[in-house]
Amino acid sequence: MEIKVMKNILNANQNKADEIKQHLKEKKVLMVNIIGSPGAGKTTLLEKTIESLKETYSIAVIEGDVATDRDARRLQKYDIPIVLINTDGACHLESISIQNALAEFDLDKTDIVFVENVGNLVCPAEFDIGEFAKIAVISVTEGDDKPEKYPLLFREAKAMILNKVDLIEYTDFNKTEFDESLRILNGGLSKFEMSCRKNEGLEGWLDWLKNTHAETAK
């Protein structure tokens, strides 16, 4: 009974996600789904990314949060459209909420939609929300064993951001083991190392976004 209900939820979610994908494709909008632990640096990544791209691209943001509007408020300074989804305790976003949120944007005038998912490495990886790509964000202070311990996200992601590399010397993070576990899980993953807080090392990620958007807009 529980299993059947869960399957129905996942099927309904996937149908809605497929509708979203089709709609975004028609509108030539790139949507990425940013997933990482609490405190991995997802909002700071968004801040620095928006600062760099907002003159060139029309950007909109969907902020997923369990309980507050803290992250959404942090992005208000950029004067871009933001929809906040408070999940009221739920641990991930689903496609029905994303569809409602997207209806708030003028997609004919939007290039990129960033979705910041709830801080969680487990459940958000299971739910397609109609994104073109899942982006895994992990910080060196979380440890090099995270891909092996939370494999689904790293298998599903098209790109991975290793954040807080400025702190690596104060940790036991083993870059060789980390890279090896990613290679085994997902050899095609695009990988970027940076310090979002210090605004260092974002170039590769920004180029990836620009190229990916160009593909989407073809």
Place this chain on the structure above:
Amino acid sequence: MEIKVMKNILNANQNKADEIKQHLKEKKVLMVNIIGSPGAGKTTLLEKTIESLKETYSIAVIEGDVATDRDARRLQKYDIPIVLINTDGACHLESISIQNALAEFDLDKTDIVFVENVGNLVCPAEFDIGEFAKIAVISVTEGDDKPEKYPLLFREAKAMILNKVDLIEYTDFNKTEFDESLRILNGGLSKFEMSCRKNEGLEGWLDWLKNTHAETAK
């Protein structure tokens, strides 16, 4: 329909949790449920705690993990009973698995059971697994806004460990704001600051465990 099923799951979980609580009380066993983000330092906390207490107390561990036995293997060196629960993708532990795991221990010869929950600040806080206390583990590198963003855990917890304080000078962590948000959420919370990796500052936490165990064993 979904809501009703979820309620049934939570009720079934709570009934089982109540049975566990009663059983542990009869056996004078203290069980604590350790909850935190991926990489907050839960396993390292267990390592240092077991090292300090294993001569005085009979300790057993239940390790919750999405996919691997990495954390369980890290604890094998202490020659204590360990049961690994692989949730196979699920984001939290439930009381039925805990009851099965406890059946593997000789509770007449056990003083303290540590449960390391799945790395996640959201779902584990919703599920009573029969523990005497939930322990929230958070590291300074995750940021001072985590209690406000993930309030349920910090409301439910009896004790909170702020880990990786040796890294605080390299972060923007604001201790005053952090303490203030905890005070608002849960004024009765016992708070401990430490660096598990450097084995510094654990005394208050170890005293809390000793006193809490003494209360349980009365």
